[in-house]
Amino acid sequence: MLESNQWTCLKMGSLHATASAAALLALTTWCHPCRADVGDFAPCTDFFYSTWPPKGLPGVPICQRYLNKYRFATLYSRPRRAPWFSAYVFTPPAGRRPKEEWKYEPQLAYAKADGNMVPFPPGKVDQNVVESQAVQLDYINSSYTRGHLNPSLHHQDLQDKESTFTLTNVVPQKFGSNDGPWAWLEKHVSQLLTKHCNGDSYIVTGVIPYETDRWLKGDRVAVPEYLWSAYCCPNYNKSLPVNLANTFPTFAAIGRNDPNSTEEIVPINRGVRKEFWGYDVRLMPLATLEMYLQQRFGTVFTVFYNQCSEP
Numbered sequence: 050m051l052e053s054n055q056w057t058c059l060k061m062g063s064l065h066a067t068a069s070a071a072a073l074l075a076l077t078t079w080c081h082p083c084r085a086d087v088g089d090f091a092p093c094t095d096f097f098y099s100t101w102p103p104k105g106l107p108g109v110p111i112c113q114r115y116l117n118k119y120r121f122a123t124l125y126s127r128p129r130r131a132p133w134f135s136a137y138v139f140t141p142p143a144g145r146r147p148k149e150e151w152k153y154e155p156q157l158a159y160a161k162a163d164g165n166m167v168p169f170p171p172g173k174v175d176q177n178v179v180e181s182q183a184v185q186l187d188y189i190n191s192s193y194t195r196g197h198l199n200p201s202l203h204h205q206d207l208q209d210k211e212s213t214f215t216l217t218n219v220v221p222q223k224f225g226s227n228d229g230p231w232a233w234l235e236k237h238v239s240q241l242l243t244k245h246c247n248g249d250s251y252i253v254t255g256v257i258p259y260e261t262d263r264w265l266k267g268d269r270v271a272v273p274e275y276l277w278s279a280y281c282c283p284n285y286n287k288s289l290p291v292n293l294a295n296t297f298p299t300f301a302a303i304g305r306n307d308p309n310s311t312e313e314i315v316p317i318n319r320g321v322r323k324e325f326w327g328y329d330v331r332l333m334p335l336a337t338l339e340m341y342l343q344q345r346f347g348t349v350f351t352v353f354y355n356q357c358s359e360p
């Protein structure tokens with residue numbers, strides 16, 4: 050059973066659109082004693098540029114832990130049963146894609162769990178787990194794929210890759226986006242950072258909700274209208290090709306997850322293959338991304354400390 054203070058976290062998590070600074074403060078104070086690895090980014094601030102998590106949205110901080118090691122960080126929304134964003138340090142990819150073994154977070158359901166993600170059991174899933182997060186059945190036979198926010202192909206270490214296969218790092222994403230323009234973006238960013246970034250690259254990838262929430266198969270898991278992503282590479286090679294001059298130290302993107310969305314934020318390129326039609330990604334400066342996030346969230350959302358300015 051969930052304890053009463055955890056329900057407080059849950060209720061406050063749904064205040065996202067109107068959260069004031071006071072509510073955010075109360076959220077942190079309330080959730081702090083909940084448990085070790087949910088409710089506090091303190092053990093995993095290394096995954097954020099300047100150890101500074103993005104500011105502006107209430108949710109449940111999860112230090113994503115796999116095989117007793119922190120791998121990345123997620124701001125999770127209990128009412129949406131989905132992440133707001135995941136943050137990680139990029140490493141030039143190498144090696145094979147791991148086998149798809151989907152995991153869940155016992156600590157979202159049981160305060161005493163040790164904070165490690167674990168694979169779903171082969172049979173029926175515990176009802177408290179089902180209540181507290183998305184499970185495999187939510188996605189099966191839906192018209193959405195499991196879209197990684199932190200993708201396995203942005204990592205070198207096999208266990209780091211495996212750790213991205215947790216449903217708290219996943220949102221309902223249309224195939225046309227996940228296998229099309231969004232996949233191309235992930236590859237593009239990977240090549241760009243591998244080639245031109247000399248030090249650490251910090252990436253934050255998240256969602257923009259519909260103005261009126263939509264739900265996977267009608268309930269339980271919220272579907273995003275757009276995905277967004279931004280990187281911060283404070284230490285980069287200054288002799289950049291002219292066409293990349295404004296893309297360091299930071300750049301961002303928004304991708305469509307619905308061909309029916311209007312075109313104010315991301316226009317549609319009608320020249321692409323039919324299956325990817327309407328899933329375009331628009332590259333943009335960080336400040337432009339933050340403007341769109343502020344518009345939709347109704348509150349200032351800051352992705353990187355000091356706009357990822359150089360140290």
Ligand SMILES: *[C@@H]1O[C@H](CO)[C@@H](O)[C@H](O)[C@H]1NC(C)=O
Pocket residue numbers: 186189190
């Ligand atoms: C998914 O759909 C197939 C075909 O309609 C059906 O046989 C199967 O039982 C469904 N699975 C679930 C988990 O709903």
Ligand SMILES: *[C@@H]1O[C@H](CO)[C@@H](O)[C@H](O)[C@H]1NC(C)=O
Pocket residue numbers: 247286287288
């Ligand atoms: C920076 O880029 C230039 C041109 O591509 C290359 O010659 C040089 O070795 C790079 N320097 C570093 C420190 O990576």
Ligand SMILES: *[C@@H]1O[C@H](CO)[C@@H](O)[C@H](O)[C@H]1NC(C)=O
Pocket residue numbers: 306307308309
């Ligand atoms: C877009 O609109 C069409 C026609 O109304 C509908 O069939 C389709 O399901 C919609 N797509 C999404 C992703 O909502």
